[in-house]
Amino acid sequence: MKARIAKVTAPCKLEIVEEDKPKPGPGEVLVRVKSCGLCHTDLPIFQGRKGPFERKMVGEYEVTFQRDNPEFPYAIGHEPAGVVEEVGPGVTKFKVGDRVAGPSAAGFATHTIMEARKIVRVPDELPLDLTLAEPLMCVTSIVRAANPEIGDYVAVIGAGFMGLLVDAALAKYPVRELIALDFIDERLDWARKMGATITINPRKENVQERIAEITNGRGVDIAIDITGRYGGLDLATKMIKVGRGKILIPSYYGQPETVDLGTELMLKSPVIHSTHPAYSRDYLYDVETGLWAAAKGVFPIGDLITHRFRFEDIDEAFEVLASNPQGYIKGIVTID
Numbered sequence: 001m002k003a004r005i006a007k008v009t010a011p012c013k014l015e016i017v018e019e020d021k022p023k024p025g026p027g028e029v030l031v032r033v034k035s036c037g038l039c040h041t042d043l044p045i046f047q048g049r050k051g052p053f054e055r056k057m058v059g060e061y062e063v064t065f066q067r068d069n070p071e072f073p074y075a076i077g078h079e080p081a082g083v084v085e086e087v088g089p090g091v092t093k094f095k096v097g098d099r100v101a102g103p104s105a106a107g108f109a110t111h112t113i114m115e116a117r118k119i120v121r122v123p124d125e126l127p128l129d130l131t132l133a134e135p136l137m138c139v140t141s142i143v144r145a146a147n148p149e150i151g152d153y154v155a156v157i158g159a160g161f162m163g164l165l166v167d168a169a170l171a172k173y174p175v176r177e178l179i180a181l182d183f184i185d186e187r188l189d190w191a192r193k194m195g196a197t198i199t200i201n202p203r204k205e206n207v208q209e210r211i212a213e214i215t216n217g218r219g220v221d222i223a224i225d226i227t228g229r230y231g232g233l234d235l236a237t238k239m240i241k242v243g244r245g246k247i248l249i250p251s252y253y254g255q256p257e258t259v260d261l262g263t264e265l266m267l268k269s270p271v272i273h274s275t276h277p278a279y280s281r282d283y284l285y286d287v288e289t290g291l292w293a294a295a296k297g298v299f300p301i302g303d304l305i306t307h308r309f310r311f312e313d314i315d316e317a318f319e320v321l322a323s324n325p326q327g328y329i330k331g332i333v334t335i336d
Contacts, residue, residue, distance in 0.1 A: 006108035006314050007073040011048030012322075014108075014315050015073070022113050024088030031100060031114050035129040036107035037079030038307075038321045038331040040160075040228075041251070045076055046318050052076065052105060077107030081122060081131035082335075091116045101133035102287060108314060110335055120288045123295040129308075129332060130301040134277070136290025139165040139299070141280040142250050145273055146222050148175050153215050155179040156196070157235055158226035159187035161330040162250070164194050165299050166224060171195020172298065177214060181207065181235065190329065194300070202235065211239040219268075224248040230257040237264035245270040307331035 003021040006014050024030045044050035051067025052074045081101035084094050093116055094100060102119030104112045122131050139162060146166075148154050152175045156166050159182035170178055171194060179198045180191030188199035200210050211220060219241030225232035228251045236247045247270050265272075273279075280286045294301050306329045309317035317333055 003109060003111040004311070005075055005106060005110075006077070006311070007075050008046055008048070008070070009073045012046060012318075014046070014076075014318060016311070016314065017073075021111050024086055024091075024113055026089045027091060027116050028088040028113050029084050029091055029094055029100070029116050029119070030086040030088075031080070031082040031104075031112055031119075032085045033080045033082040033107060033109055033112055033335045035081055035131070035332050035334050036077045037132045037135065038309075038317055038333065039079055039135070040321065042076055042078070042318075043322055045070070045074075047322070048072075053078075054105075075106030075109065077109070077333075078103050078105065079132050079134050080104050080107030080109075080112060080335075081128045081133065082112075083128075085111065087116075094119070094121075099128060099131075101128075101131045101291065103134055108311070108333060108335075110311075118284070120284060120291065123291055126291060126295040129334060130294065130305070131291060132294075132301060132330075132332075133287050133291060135162060135165070136294055136299060136301075137280065137283065137287045138162065138250060138275075138277055139169060140286045140290040140293070141277065142166055142224065142248060142275045143169045144281075144286075145248055145275045145279065146170065146224060146246070148173050148222055150174045151176045152221040153177050153179065153218070153241075154222045154224070155181060155211070155220045155236070155239055156191075156224045156226060157181045157232045158228075159184070159191045160226065161304055163224075163226040164190055164304055164329065166226065167191050167194035167196050168299055169293070179211070179214065179220065186326065187329075190304075193303075207235055208238050215241075219245065222246045222248070224250075226250060228252055237268070237270070240264075240268055240270045242268045247272045248275050249273070250275045304329045305332055309333045311335045 002018045051070040084098045099122040100119045180196035223236035
């Protein structure tokens, strides 16, 4: 039997090619993919501006790199979920038929190889097309790092898919106000549904003045920038309180920027905390926790998946992801 794999063959061009079904090696499993999420971090790879991610050993540590120069063709997709079809030598934790999820460099495919040590079983009550293991792990790690105290003012900058999941989780904490910021009013409406108590559109309101009003001039205790752009980080520095506030930055996808290290940072002395997935203290535990939370309704994944695509329409899926049309929050591709 052949496997069908979506590969980037040129900038902004995806082709589904047939190859021999891969054979799992030691410590690996072959997964029949059922669905795979669309992620904005895939866009530079799809557009040919960056190459795919790869892992290398640096001393005793495994480190993830992203190639600067793409070499076509290459596979894509890191949010798959599916069913184990074959296990490789030495794999005892999983068996054929297990529903699993975890990272893969080739998730947009009928079959993909996954490392057994980096995947988990999917809770029975969680449908596979709602099993977005990697982003749920990221949000779990972000929320743990935020660790708000009773009565904190917390701001989440960006109300896309990840920001909304963070809102949903933090709404369960006894914070004084959960403030969502975004340029798009429709997304701020979503943030309200997720539990944000106050919303701000920076294009319509002066953020510093509004935050001063909300916090009685104090500033927020925690600012989480989900935008991946310098503008979000700049807003975070302007709204953070003086003295030991916490700024969380899960990722950054913008161009190099000149950062002003004047009053906003040096005199306010916040803790600036990277919460990239590499920060996770226990990757597998955070994946399992994220999926458990989704199964229990903490993360309302089903409400936030606004676009679904067939595998055969993956070109269209990436065009929608790139154009980010009105109403788009999260898309998935169903493989089977």
